[in-house]
Amino acid sequence: MPRLAIRTAAHLAACLLVLGGVAHAQTPHSGNPILPGWYADPEAHVFDGQYWIYPTYSAPYNEQTFMDVFSSPDLVTWTKHSHALDTANVKWAHRAVWAPSVIEKDGWYYIFFGANDIQNDTQAGGIGIARSRNPGGPFVDYLGKPLIDKFHNGAQPIDPYVFKDYDGAYYITYGGWKHCNIAKLKDDFTGFVPFADGTTFKEITPDGYVEGSFMLLKDHKYYFMWSEGGWGGPNYAVAYAIGTSPIGPFKRIGKILQQDSTVATGAGHHSVLYSPASHKYYIVYHRRPLGEHDPNHRVVSIDELHFDTNGLIEPVKITFEGVAADPLRGGSK
Numbered sequence: 001m002p003r004l005a006i007r008t009a010a011h012l013a014a015c016l017l018v019l020g021g022v023a024h025a026q027t028p029h030s031g032n033p034i035l036p037g038w039y040a041d042p043e044a045h046v047f048d049g050q051y052w053i054y055p056t057y058s059a060p061y062n063e064q065t066f067m068d069v070f071s072s073p074d075l076v077t078w079t080k081h082s083h084a085l086d087t088a089n090v091k092w093a094h095r096a097v098w099a100p101s102v103i104e105k106d107g108w109y110y111i112f113f114g115a116n117d118i119q120n121d122t123q124a125g126g127i128g129i130a131r132s133r134n135p136g137g138p139f140v141d142y143l144g145k146p147l148i149d150k151f152h153n154g155a156q157p158i159d160p161y162v163f164k165d166y167d168g169a170y171y172i173t174y175g176g177w178k179h180c181n182i183a184k185l186k187d188d189f190t191g192f193v194p195f196a197d198g199t200t201f202k203e204i205t206p207d208g209y210v211e212g213s214f215m216l217l218k219d220h221k222y223y224f225m226w227s228e229g230g231w232g233g234p235n236y237a238v239a240y241a242i243g244t245s246p247i248g249p250f251k252r253i254g255k256i257l258q259q260d261s262t263v264a265t266g267a268g269h270h271s272v273l274y275s276p277a278s279h280k281y282y283i284v285y286h287r288r289p290l291g292e293h294d295p296n297h298r299v300v301s302i303d304e305l306h307f308d309t310n311g312l313i314e315p316v317k318i319t320f321e322g323v324a325a326d327p328l329r330g331g332s333k
Ligand code: FUB
Pocket: 040, 041, 056, 098, 099, 114, 158, 159, 211, 212, 231, 269
């Protein structure tokens, strides 16, 4: 798997602060964007003593036939793992490979992703799974077919998010076209366990929801987060709700991430990263640089996420500086 270590100009600029004509070394910062090139829908993790980012390759749909993955020891220097997922390894997927979600289980890394941008139940595609022994791939198709290949409750099968509940059960939330479903996964991810009422796909769509769901489990609560607005325009944003169970009910609290006319537009489709080294929370998201209008000109950025004393999320200040180096010092899983 080809690898390329990356340090952008923004990183270097953020390392020096000139005071009274003297350059003082500062804690290195990530700078924003953190990844070079057009990428979107980033999901961030700590696996095997490294930070990892799994983004969509942001390009015309027919060119989205692969996913690159990025790893870092400190959030500042990133290594690219090219084509960690490639449709060459997934027979049923041929375009629009989107918005991955990755989970480790029993020594395997499972990547859930949308493919083909299906518009109805007769088209082939939907949400599938590939897996690898390595968080940087190569990932190979797990089921030989999509896991979800139909519309349920009006939700386009895209934008999966997979998580392990406090009790050890695995769930998937997903959905485009303004509908969000949750389903309980079988332990081996080959299908679903119906809920007590007999349903498999339960709709949990909150007000304003468009796509890009994410569930943060923190302090015995469920922070359900999603993107709203149109991803191709400036008003894309992230909002959230707090629930007491994975299936809600979820009532919208408010927006936490949106454009800033002095920094970038279209800030959305995020994930939340917890550092076991610093115990900080970060929001990893995409945005569109000022002056860019092509919908696919999206870049991956990172900023700190703060909670107030009541456990509510404070609105995020999007920055050019990004975040200070947060070395994992190896071995943090
Ligand atoms: O990147 C492709 C699509 O754009 C994602 O699936 C949506 O969430 C939006 O970010």
